Amino acid sequence: MRPPRFWAAGADHPAARCLAPLGAAYGALTARRMDRPGAQAGCPVLCLGNFTLGGAGKTPAAIAVAALLVELGRRPAFLSRGYGGRLTGPVRVDPDSHAAVEVGDEPLLLARHAPTIVSRDRPAGAALCRALGADVIVMDDGLQNPTLSKDLAWAVVDAGAGIGNGRPFPAGPLRAPLERQWPHVAGLILVGDGAPGAAVAESAERRGLPVHRARLVPDGADLSGRRCLAFAGIGRPDKFFETLRGTGAVIVQARPFPDHHPYRAAELAALAAEADRLGAELVTTEKDAVRLPAAFAARIRVLRVRLVPDDRAALLRQIRQAL
Structure with missing residues (x-):
């Protein structure tokens, strides 16, 4: 899907106002769902999600976090829903035999760096991660999915896009009202530069949340x-x-x-x-x-690109605290 242009045109755009009642209903349902308690994985779970629909740099961020975990002597495994793939899982992704139509494109990239499990049922996927020897799980997406308890969740924000017009889907790109999502994140990973992202970062800092600024570097x-x-x-x-x-x-x-x-x-x-x-x-x-x-x-x-944090030590400190 392509994001409609009015998502970036301001909250007062006629289409956004017209769809606002649907957005309010969708956002309220998602927010209530986020508040439900999740199952314990038996090991720490670190989640890289985003406030909005669409890409923000979650996959490069997940790969960067997994590399830091390996540096700390841990054995990470990735857990993904496998968006765009037909396999419901839980299944371990093999980049040499699986195709994107089976497991999704992002899991194929993740599997080049660490064991990767695709599972629509996140607790079942977490159990397979543990069975494969993982002692920490890195979730690529899943911030709004409450079925698995998270020890640390970051919202990854594309600084060039921010949160669009600030309205929930379909009136805007938010998956739930931003005020209802803040309590579920322990920090922000801000990718790139831009005024839209800077505004989200300021809001995070007012709440006392760390903002890890990062950039995508050609590799x-x-x-x-x-x-x-x-x-x-x-x-x-x-x-x-x-x-x-x-x-x-x-x-x-x-x-x-x-x-x-x-x-x-x-x-x-x-x-x-x-x-x-x-x-x-x-x-x-x-x-x-x-x-x-x-x-x-x-x-x-x-x-190819890789995510490079501006303050690597600060990101490492927050990971250590979560572990």
Whole structure:
């Protein structure tokens, strides 16, 4: 799905006001659900979620947190719902045999870094994590899911988008009213720069919550001076295009697609033909690449990114306290 433009146009936009009653009902139901007690996992559970629908950088943040846990001598495992995949789980993700249509695109990325379990039933997924030897569970998403008790939950916020118009879905991007979500988080991970995110960070700091500022850093690809046809089906494709430009690449055409977009053969053929016409290389995100057929993936460049916290020591301190 593509987020509607009015989500970023202010709370007084006519469409937002018209949908406000539905948003109030949806937000109230989600908030009540968040307040329910969850099952104990038998080991610490760290959750990387977000206040809104759509992407915010949760997966790179989860990978960064898992790396810090390994540094502390722990054995983390990732737990994901597997959005976009058909397997309900619990199942361990094998990136060599599973496809995105089975387990979702994000779990395939996570599984390259630590054991990863996909499970719609989070407590059952946590039990499998423990059976595989994990002594701490890192949840990618699930802030609004109450079925598993969390020892530490961060809200990951894309600074360029913030919380949009501040209204609950469908009037805006919030999953529940922000005031009802604050009690469920122990801090913020603010990705990138931007006034929308700065406003959320100020609100967190007024509540005494730590704000861990971080940025996405390109990892590995040398694209400086290269002509690129960039395409991305993520929560905010413009963020990818900005990162790609920051490497020195010359974007001759940028093609945004909806988040988790299942690319059709005709779309891929059109992208390849356009790249040939422009004398450009096809470049996309790592998350998009795992959704592409192998024959097409072989001709594209992938811009990998990693999340780098500005104050790594502060993030480590909060992790240690939770453990």
